[in-house]
Each structure stands twice: as C-alpha cells, then as structure tokens.
Amino acid sequence: MSCNRLLHILLLISAGAHSGICCRNSKRIGQCDDEEIIFNSSAFKWDLENKLHGQHLVVPTVYKAVTDHVSNPNPSKPLVLSFHGWTGGGKSFVSRMIANNLFKKGEHSPYFHQFNPNIHFRHKDKTGVYKDQLHSWIYHNVSDCGRSVFIFDEIDHISEGIMDVLAPFLGHSARVDRVDFRKTIFIFSSATVAQRITEVAFQHWRSEGKREEIKLRDTQEMLEYVAYNEVSVLKNSKLASNNYIDHFVPFLPLERSHVRKCIIDEMKRRNMHRDENVIGKVLEDLLWFPEVEQLYSTSGCKGIAHRLALVKDEL
Template sequence: MGEQDPSDRLRGDFPKEMKENGMASFSQFSSSVRAMVRIRQKYQAIKKRRLEIAAVAAQSLTSPRSTSPKVFTFDNLHDPINSNPSSPRKRKKKRKLRVLYPSSSLRAVPTKERSRAKNCLYLLCIIVFLQIYNAIENLDDHVLKYDLDGLEKTLKREVFGQQEVAESLLSHLHDYLSTYVHNKPLVLSLHGPTGVGKSHVGRLLAQHFRSVVGDDLVMQYFVLHHCPTDDDIPQCTKSLDSHVSEMVTQAEEEEKIPVFIFDEVEHMPRELLDTLQDLIHPKNNNEYLNAIYILISNLGREDITKFVLHNSSIAVSGRLSLNQELNPWLRSYLQRYHMLFLEAELLPFMLLEKSHVMDCFIDEMSREGFYPDRSHVERLAEELSYYTVGERAFSHTGCRQVVAKVNLL
C-alpha cells in the first residue's frame, strides 16, 4: 500500500498522453483542410462570376451604341442565366386533382345532393309552357270556329272595288274573335256613297255568321222597316233593348259571340241612337262586352265623294292609302253627329270605277242565267253616269242600278 515508483508512473502515462496529442493534431488538420476547401470553392465562384460579368461587358461594347437613355436594373446581375432568352423556361406542372381514399374504404365518387328547388323550377317551366301552348291552340280553335277563311273567299268573290275595306274588316274580326273574353265590344262602322257595296257586305256578314253561330245570335235591324214612324219610337227603343239583352244572355250561355247589324243608321231617330250607345258603351256593368256591332250608313257621302275625286291621282300612284287620310276627318264628323261613333272602327267605302261596275254586271248576269258577253256588258255599263277624272271614270250610283238593268234583259 505504499507510494508508486516514479519510474513506473512515467512508463505507464506516456503512451496515453501521446495518444491524446495525436487525436488533437488530426482534428486541427481536418478543420484546416475544410477551411481551405471552402476558400477554394468561394474563390472559384467569384472567379466564375467575374468572367460572366466581363463577357456581358464585352458584348455590350461590341454592340452598336444607342443614343437612347439607358435604364439600369438588377435583373441581369442577379439572374444572368434566366435573362438569356435562348434558355428554355420551365413550365409549371399542373397539379392533378385527385381524390384520396383511405385504403380500408371503397373508391366511389361522392353522391351529389339533389336540389328540390331546381326540380320545382323545372316543373314550373313545364307548366308555363303547356299553358302557353294550350292557349295558342285554343285561340286557333276559336278562330277556326267562325270560319273567317270562308268569309274572306266570299268577300273576294262577291265584293268589287273594295279590297282595302275587305282586308281591314277581316283583320278586325280576326283580332276580336281570337279570344272570347273582351273588355269592350267590337263596333265596325261602314260608310260610303250609294251603291258601293255597304249593304251587300252587311248581308254577306249576316249569312256567314248565321251559318256559324246560328240564326238566334244574328240580328239584322233595318230602321225604316222595324221603326217606320215617329210614334213607334218608344216601343222601338224598348223592344231593341230587350232583344239585344236576350241575345247577349243566350250567347253567354252558349259561349258564342252575337252579331248585330244595323242598316240605314242615318234614318235612326235620336232616341234609338242613345239606346244603342248605352248598349255598346255600358257604364255600370260588364255585360254586352262580347258582341259585334256593325253600323251601316251613308253619313258624309258627299264629302267622301269629293275627297276621292280630288285625291284620285294619289290612289293611282299608290303613294298613300285614301282610307288613312279620310279616317281622321270622318271620325270628327261622325262624333259631331253622335257620340255613338266615338270608339267605332271606321271603314269608308270608295267610289266604284267603270271596271268594277262591269264586274257587277257580269256577276249579276251569271246569277240570272245570261251569258255575260263582253261587248254587251260594256254597252250596259255605258248607259250609267260617271265622274270623269283624267282617264278614270267613277260611277255616280255604283252598282245600284245593275240589278234593274239586268232584269230588263
């Protein structure tokens, strides 16, 4: 247990100290080597950058000098490689949208939630479409029920020289008969000189609508026949009111539109005109709205004749419709005569030319069984009197004397 010999202590500790000194020297050497490698890499990077800057400067010196001012930016200094247009640009890859599923579950697309509001919207659109379609079909069926195509053929075949009036008449009837519910009745007022076809058109309308809606819903009222004297006026007004009311009530039950044709309105007394106005323009109720009233008269015939004769050149050239020019004046005249014509659709009849009178002769002779020889027809037409305006000849009495002339054959 004594003290250890110094010589032994020196022999045992020397190798250990030598080992520790060797490890320290190796670590110092490795750290210095790493420092030298970093310095070399940094030097090479600085050298490379200087070479690139020198190359860019040399290229700028060799290029032609520009007189425009230069703007200095740091783009080329920070990223000279990307500034080269020849270097390809990397495209960004589109990110694929994927649905990740757990490994323990089935791979199925999530079900979309159904919107009840969208289904209701689709159903509403279908219902509106069906209603519009049914309404259009009902309009067509309602018009077809009155056979206006047949009426058009009849007017073209039997009415001469009044094409514009016939087209306007059919247009008003078609628009009114397209629906059953109306806010006012249709009032058509036919005006013109004697013999131009007003009463003839009234008879054709009565015949046509009797075949369509029945005899009970069509009334032809001739003032000189139904109310010949002034003493009969109170009874006439009462009977007219009751008759129209009965027809309107019956038409409402049958869902049809009645037709009332009043001829010789210029001979109608004031009391009858007032009664007719109350029927056409009801103030306190909505009755009598689904009805057609046709008024036939020769009111303003002298002025209509003068207007046609003075503007015959316009009618020939076709620059203007005489009806469009005549209607404003005729309406103001008729409103001064009676307020019955306030909301009436005016259809003025023009004077008939000689060619139209010849057509009347041919039609009437065919009805009576005579052969309509052209020369014979011209000779009969020459017996009538005419207004001469330039090369045109307008008959004084239209086709009124045609029937009497044919009966004398």
C-alpha cells in the first residue's frame, strides 16, 4: 500500500513541508490525474447491490453518500464514514469497492491509502511520531490529489490521540495551508459495536420480523453513542466533540444464505462448477452463533476462499 512509503514522508519533511508544493509536476495543488478518476455511479450501485450480500442498510447509505460527494464539484466538507460490524461482514470489501469504482487503478491507485494499526501504529510509545507522520502523509497526498481516499481499519486498536491530527482536515471549508480537503473521503472501521448490532438483528429475528425490515434509524442512536463513548480512539477526541463523522454505517451479522452467496461468488471467480456438496461442506465447517440458534457466521465471508480450496481438495 502507498501508505507504507513513510520514508518518503520523512524525506518530504526534511526537504521542507511547503517548498514547491504548488507547482509539483506542473499541477495545481490538489489536482488529480484526470485519467485516474473514473467514477461511474451506475457501476458503483450495481457492485453494491450484486457483490455485497446481506447488508441492505449499507447499500443505499454508502451509495448515496459517496455518489453525492463525488458528484459535487464543491462539497462543503470531506466525506467521513464510520463502518461498524463483525469481521467478514463487508467493511473492508466496501472500502475497496469504493476505490475500485473511483480510481482507474482501484485499490492500487496512488490516491488510495489504507492504514492498519498492527502495521502502521504498532508501538504505543511512538504516538507522537505517528501523529507527525500521519499529518504529513495526509497533507502531502491530498496536495497531490484532492479526491484521495483514506481508510483506517480497526480504529478501536489505534492509540488515543493519534486520530486527533485528522481534525483540521475534516471540518467545513477545510483548508490547510492552501490545500483543500473538502473532496477527500475518510473511512473509519471498527468492530467495537458489532455485538450491539447483532442484538438488534437477533431481537428482530426473535420477533419474527424480516431482516430487511430493520431500518437505519433502529441502529443510529446506539451506534453514535457507543462509538463516541466506548471506542477508545473516538472517546473524548476532537472527532467526537466536533461531530465530524457524517454517517455511522452498521454491517449486520451474516446468515447462512448470505455466506452461501459469497461461496458461489468465489466459485465463479475460480471458474468452478457450482457443486451443492462443496457449498454445504464449506458452510458446515464454519462456526455459527448464538450457540442454540446457529444463525450467524462468526467470521462472515472472511476466509471463504481458503476454506473452499480445502474442501475442494477433500472431495
């Protein structure tokens, strides 16, 4: 990922944070390579509706938020999304989907940046260093392309204080030293509220309601409260006090029918003939919860490719 080039950041800092930045590569500040921006709202909607399974709350929310933001030549602020749910529910998948529909090179675009706390913020005693590096990395990359996308995975494992450096970039009319951040997209991902989201889905199931009848408003107040009070990186942060997050997006736990679709998608990707015995064996090998009802996959669709390969070799 491009965000691993932290050495490049340090070189930029040593060369002077603002020297020559307005004229690099004969471009204006924040001007992206036109050939790299390829957003098509119809293609994006099709991907969300056909490749993402079991997330009826995610599809319209993310589609409208991203499409409105990208289509607006003069947005009032950066788009800030907060994804919540269990591993394997589709949070990273949707983040990559946004990149693959926005950029010609997709998730390999120089304008797409993904941070993982276990890789980029591992040492708690280096919080100050990480804050300086992160601030510089975001500033310089948005100066290269205002349509940059920044993904922060597992934010509940990022040390408190690090994310506060984002605050100057996230507000209305956000400009920092001539660099305009209003077209940028920031996505935060967390599993902290996953159990609460599961409780909403489970109680709805127990009342014999259809999953698709769950409304976004059924989760919003809880998501916002828990995110700002129980997720360590947001609690007491500038992101919380200034209400910079535009949308809290819940990813529901996946049921067998949804995981089955993920298996079929993987079989298609491998040009495999659909075999119900193989699909059944993969589903059987997965872990499900609650213990009695066995409704939801503990790992969602994560690891399906690996399990499919093992089952295929066994049969």
